[in-house]
Amino acid sequence: MQQFIVREYQSEDLENVVSMDGRPSKRRKDQLKKVECLEAFYAFIAEQSRKIVGFIIMEDLGDNVSHYMLQINVAKKRSGIGKQLVGKVFTEIGGGGHVSLCVNTDNEEAIKFYESLGFKKSGFTDGYRKNQNKYWYQIDL
Ligand SMILES: CC(C)(COP(=O)(O)OP(=O)(O)OC[C@H]1O[C@@H](n2cnc3c(N)ncnc32)[C@H](O)[C@@H]1OP(=O)(O)O)[C@@H](O)C(=O)NCCC(=O)NCCS
Structure with a gap:
């Protein structure tokens, strides 16, 4: 299997992330719009051959140690994509952080x-x- 990369979500990714696995949902779109509009929300996507194959959305609860994981979905299961997305978030938050x-x-x-x-x-x-x-x-963490 060709390797995938993990990068920060950008607003241009919206429609591709929403329809990533053929199961678009209003909830997913609403969460992603929060990422665009609200500083506390952020997301990463996994991409393979320019196709989005996973995403993760987090909320920073604001006390510098608490982060809440809102959504993670992958289009190809058991390929290590989920683990890599969570790993990226853990790296971003860093030691001493806390995720619920x-x-x-x-x-x-x-x-x-x-x-x-x-x-x-x-x-x-x-x-x-x-x-x-x-x-x-x-x-x-
Ligand atoms: C949950 C989810 C994000 C996992 O992503 P993934 O990319 O398939 O997971 P990974 O391939 O990174 O798996 C990492 C490890 O998790 C465990 N794991 C993942 N899926 C598993 C399964 N179905 N059964 C048993 N163990 C599992 C395994 O230990 C796996 O390591 P291994 O494959 O080397 O044995 C994915 O199944 C998904 O998108 N599900 C639908 C959406 C969802 O339920 N999101 C969470 C809502 S709270």
Whole structure:
């Protein structure tokens, strides 16, 4: 498989990221628009042969140690893209940082993914949305 690169998201990437995996969603578009408009939101994309194959969106919660992971999606699973995107974020945040995220309790692949990266389960929210429970995970860098 040809290598992919990870780079900062730019506003021109919007439509390509939204339609990256053929499953465009309004939520994804809304989150990306926050990246364009709000300083606290930032994102990276993974690109392969000029095609976007993954993205990650983060929010800096503002106290210099807490970052919240809002969304990560890859178009080709189990190719190391997710790991590389999270690795890029960890590098950007640096030692002493802290990252939190929530994941649907039935999203087994994401749970395995986060646990493989060293995230530890820190909480549970019952009925986060209708018919949706969440686990919370966190990691200190
Ligand atoms: C979760 C997600 C981002 C993982 O990205 P990925 O690029 O497939 O993950 P990687 O290839 O970097 O995997 C890194 C490690 O995570 C673990 N892992 C990832 N997917 C796994 C799976 N389905 N089952 C078991 N372990 C898994 C493995 O340890 C893997 O290392 P290995 O392949 O060397 O064994 C991807 O599955 C995805 O986009 N899912 C849909 C969107 C989603 O659920 N996002 C998270 C919402 S909270």
